[in-house]
Amino acid sequence: MTDTLSTETNEAAPPQTPRQRSAARMADAAGGSLRGLIAKIALLAIVDAIALYAAFVLFLHNEWLVLALVVVVTALVNWIYFSRRKIPAKYLAPGIIMLVLFQIFTLVYTGYIGFTNYGTGHNGSKDQAVASLMRSSLVRVEDSPTYDVTVVERVGELGLLVTDPTDGDVSLGTAMKPLEAVDDATVEGGKAVAVDGWTTLSFAEVLQRSNDIEALAVPFSDDPNDGAIRTQDGQKGYLYVSTLEYDAAAGTMTDVTTGTVYTDTGEGAFVSAEGEELLPGWQVFVGFDNFIRAVTDPTIRTPLLSVTIWTFVFAIVSVASTFFLGLLLALVFNHKGMRFKNVYRIMLILPYAFPAFLGALIWGGMMNESFGFINQVIFGGADIPWLTDPWLAKVSVLLVNLWLGFPYMFLVCLGALQGIPEDVNEAAVVDGANPWQIFRRIKLPLLLVTVTPLLIASFAFNFNNFNTIYMLTEGGPRMQDVSGLPVGHTDLLISMVYKVAFTGENRDYGLASAFTIIIFIVVAVIAVISFRKTKALEELN
Structure with missing residues (x-):
């Protein structure tokens, strides 16, 4: 009797049209056999690995908005391609992502730059400009204590692992991040030589990158007027202070050697009363100034x-x-x-x-x-x-x-x-x-x-x-x-x-x-x- 019902059911089912058979094959392919599933997982693993690396780099540089976008897009891609129902999205997703990345983002970013003073001498933020100005005028403190330093690196960024000679406290900093205390450093002979998450440079690597290391200046604290730690040999460091003094509340930069005061005029640079400009400046929104310059200058x-x-x-x-x-x-x-x-x-x-x-x-x-x-x-x-x-x-x-x-x-x-x-x-x-x-x-x-x-x-x-x-x-x-x-x-x-x-x-x-x-x-x-x-x-x- 079961065979009879099965035969009647098969006879009652209408034959599929060519379009229905094609759609069924596409659905099966999208749903995937075991081989297709393995290939899908492998490709998504590569995408996820790249996204994870990008998220790690963005986290280190505090790029929270871009980091959030990377996480959301990666999660969306995984949801689409592991779903058995989102067949149109599986074909559209790569094209839409490329369109947004290489066309829409480019147009929007270009339009944004057109309303700023972005250019030579005005590339970064105000904090970066202040740090750069302070670093460019550093002089060594005559009675500076001698700090034991170890050169470390993470994702291409150099840092200094500094051991205080008075109390043995260990701190870590980079050119853009001031010294911060660390508790997980490896200490040998009273000197910190390694820290988790960073790679310690060998003596040969220090010699190979001597120019970069000599140019490295790690801010001593959040206050740029406290100076920075610099090293010549990658072993010993000294305190350097700037001949420029920054007043964040007043928005001024003072040259202590000449007494000249440079003021933030709101145009992305410190300018003296005589019109002399300290460079580098920083990027600011200037509205339609670039367009006005194009037709009036x-x-x-x-x-x-x-x-x-x-x-x-x-x-x-x-x-x-x-x-x-x-x-x-x-x-x-x-x-x-x-x-x-x-x-x-x-x-x-x-x-x-x-x-x-x-x-x-x-x-x-x-x-x-x-x-x-x-x-x-x-x-x-x-x-x-x-x-x-x-x-x-x-x-x-x-x-x-x-x-x-x-x-x-x-x-x-x-x-x-x-x-x-x-x-x-x-x-x-x-x-x-x-x-x-x-x-x-x-x-x-x-x-x-x-x-x-x-x-x-x-x-x-x-x-x-x-x-x-x-x-x-x-x-x-x-x-x-x-x-x-x-x-x-x-x-x-x-x-x-x-x-x-x-x-x-x-x-x-x-x-x-x-x-x-x-x-x-x-x-x-x-x-x-x-x-x-x-x-x-x-x-x-």
């Missing part, structure tokens, strides 16, 4: 305006030239009577297959004024300043970018032309249209339906085409009448941002981030307007 506004105009010219001319040359070649190679099409196509797409930055470097060598191939061979030893004359450099950049960019447009236009039905062309011929009319009134509008979004993307790419500019001219030749920014005649906004942030003696990350925000807004506005305009072309479909 003549030393910034003038080169910014010039670079902005050239950026638009470069992007527009690059897109137009590459598109029309690519379209022309596509029309030629789409002709039925064209022979050896495949050979020519392979030759034409070689610049696209070649890495762009290498192509720019090679063109830079060929355009060299003294020994370049173009001057020496093609023009018989002429001294044409392709890359050193302001106007010729711009023409050279556009020509090289045309060589690099037309194969892409050629491939896109060729594919779009082949997608236009042949009967449309035949109907136009029957109606008496000539080839130019067919192209202008039929093929080009249909082509733009497909190509316009790509043209917008190409404009955004060339608007930020850092590789071609920097590899070919490095933004030069330098603008001689500009002193505020290290920019040249072929610099785009993106290469100017790079120079403001990463070159020169004074690196202004806040101003560079403000420029980046401006670039983002400009490109976004142009893209939105362009995509709205392209809706009119969709009616052609």
Whole structure:
């Protein structure tokens, strides 16, 4: 009877559709066999180990917010992948995490930096700036007691294990953390030689890192005016005090040797009455000051305006030239009577297959004024300043970018032309249209339906085409009448941002981030307007 009921049940169950069978296979795969479960546990173990190490480092540096985010994300990932029901989340989680980490966080952090004075001399917090200023002016106390010290290390951070000569108390500190008493130190011969959680450096390691150890200054207490312990040989330490005296309540820093008082003006630095600034300063929120500087400071506004105009010219001319040359070649190679099409196509797409930055470097060598191939061979030893004359450099950049960019447009236009039905062309011929009319009134509008979004993307790419500019001219030749920014005649906004942030003696990350925000807004506005305009072309479909 049981067999009969089982047979009736199987006969009553409807057959599964292909989609249901596919979903069942996905569920089984997500649920996992024993082998899949082991692989899942192994991968999650690696993720958890990395997260645990990151949490340990963040804990040591008191980065509580980031530590909390790491713990929450790690717990969420484990919950998703050990669950048998969260199948969509298992596929979406890696992409979302990467999107947040490499896109959203980058945009938000860049926007935040744009509203600060972050840059050379203003990198850390006020406490770090005070500690750095005090360390930079340390002098040894003449009657300082001699402390037995042991150099220790943890996660790449050096510290000093200090034994007090009077009472034998043991304390531990680093460059950023003042001395604190420890109870679990190992003492040999009245000297602390090891402590739990830290690695004691051997004599050979001390010699190898002598420069770092000599520069190490461990604050004696929470009060920076109490001085710091320093060592020359990694064995004996002495008390050093600063020639600067810090008053936290008044917000002043006084040079005891000259009597000069430096006051915290709220702009991220101690400044004297004569305007002299103590560096390093610290990072503070400045609001829209960076944006106001960009449009009001003549030393910034003038080169910014010039670079902005050239950026638009470069992007527009690059897109137009590459598109029309690519379209022309596509029309030629789409002709039925064209022979050896495949050979020519392979030759034409070689610049696209070649890495762009290498192509720019090679063109830079060929355009060299003294020994370049173009001057020496093609023009018989002429001294044409392709890359050193302001106007010729711009023409050279556009020509090289045309060589690099037309194969892409050629491939896109060729594919779009082949997608236009042949009967449309035949109907136009029957109606008496000539080839130019067919192209202008039929093929080009249909082509733009497909190509316009790509043209917008190409404009955004060339608007930020850092590789071609920097590899070919490095933004030069330098603008001689500009002193505020290290920019040249072929610099785009993106290469100017790079120079403001990463070159020169004074690196202004806040101003560079403000420029980046401006670039983002400009490109976004142009893209939105362009995509709205392209809706009119969709009616052609």
